[in-house]
Amino acid sequence: MAPLLEVEDLRVEFGRGPETASVLNGVSYHVDEGETLAVLGESGSGKSVTAQTVMGILDLPPGRITGGAVRFRGEELLGADPERRRLLRGESMAMIFQDALSALNPVYTVGFQIAEQFRFRRGLSRRDATARAVEMLDQVRIPNAKQRVKEYPHQFSGGMRQRAMIAMSLALDPELLIADEPTTALDVTVQAQIMDLLDELRRERGMGLVLITHDLGVVAEVADRIAVMYAGRVVEHADAATLYARPGHPYTRGLMDSVPRVDDVAGAPLRPIPGLPPSLAAIPDGCPFHPRCAHAVDRCVTEVPALRELGGDHQAACHFAERFVAEGTDRPTTHEVVSG
């Protein structure tokens, strides 16, 4: 059976001429029903653009899809009728955004914005739709939902606002939820609550979840599989346990090492990945990560590493992936990363 969502060799550019930024350079990943795929990467790695292309909400122009495929239950979406794609949004696939304060309309009540889905997609009356909105707020465990449904986004706290956003996205019971950095704007205790809620809702509804983040701690607990993105490409993909224990790409390892750990000696220096992500208008030849890689050799400068199968549904785009996998890390469990 076709996977719930399949992205294949997706390519997106912004701008024209010498200014052209290659934002996506052949992104591939898939999500099945009921599973969580975490998409991990620094800012500008193309995580969000991929998601927006899947949803069909990428601004075209300035963006330009130059190749690849996006399939939902086997149905090709790129080039599909815009009205068909609109009907899929909300109904089959939904998205929540990083900053719920700006993602919710400031001049309408939270209830109005949730009820809108029921009124204009399900044809419910205003009153019935509002009743359903209260139910949705209940489901995301917003206390006193009957009252809060009449309030405006700015009257909600950050965590409650993100819950309202989740309620809105789940109103039409989608099969796929894309969460674009849903906890980045929240403080740590609230982050955990929101992640737990998302995980729970995913399990209850059996929906697929694409969790876009740059936070390894968030990923470790909930992700079934992880796709690591760099410069518009998936550079490593594996199930969560494998990725944490035996990363095959130096970039993945760099990401993990850059997270401070509980057993670090106090005052020990942080270990960031040196350098900056490349400009997407001038991606380096060869392996795009080579200028920042401690292990780079001549071959890395000239030859682009392909995403290679390393066994057990683990792929990495590094010439020396086998060596790194064999080395492994000194991280016995994912949970230590989380507590760090």
Place this chain on the structure above:
Amino acid sequence: MGRYTLRRLLQLIPVFLGTTFLVYWLVWGLREDPFAGKCGQRECSPAFRAALTERYNLDDPLIVQYLKYLGAVLTGDFGQTFSGTEVSTLIADAYPITIKLAIVALVIEAVIGIIAGVVAGLRGRGFADTLVLVSTLFLIALPVFVTGLVLRQVLGVDLGIIRTSVPANPSIGELIVPGFVLASLSMAYVARLTRTSLIENSRADFVRTAVAKGLPRRRVVGVHMLRNSLIPVVTFLGTDIGALMGGAIVTEGVFNIRGIGGLIYRGLQQQDIATVVGVVALLVIVYLVANLVVDLLYAVLDPRIRYD
């Protein structure tokens, strides 16, 4: 909101006193001889002088004159012109016409301005956008009296569609062309403001959310983009009410409309001080109240704004 309104109303008092005193001082206090030129080439007769000095309390210190005048105004007595006509009668005759003209102008400005702005803002770069930008630039560049004289000449004289001179008690229809002239400048600003605001909001996160929800395009634009985009436009329209009334002087002159613009103009020309002070005092009140209404309306349009 009630307390806020009360506080704002109380704030109107010092502003009203300050502005009216300034006007009063400018027209009475700064002149050496208020009767210069009042009696043709000759000096005014002592009897006439005495009568007018008595009528306007000119023997009192300026501040006492002002307070006496203010007291009378507050009871509805705006005094008399030099020739003895009640200023309140003049105002009562002229004000309704100006209000009518201002309303016609406001409607034209809001309807045409917003529609033009929305069309230009939604279509993106293209013919409609360029047309709106160029035509509004044209209107902004032209002084109002030029727009007025050209329309009067073309529509009134050459084509004979309208009368060049608006009758004493004009109907709404007869005020459409003058209203258009009066509104032209603000209409251009409304169109541009709507356009900019709409383009800005079209990139807002909440519009992307509305699209991601799978709402029909009509609803995304009409509900999620428009309401937010119109907040600054409504503010502009509100403050413009005062300007339309005060700014009608040129338009009323061109079309020979007997509103307060003409009244002020004649008052200044004939140096009829009581008329000028009375009309200006009323205009000040209109400005102040319009501003207050706009501020209150702002809270209705944008729930993030709370007055308490």
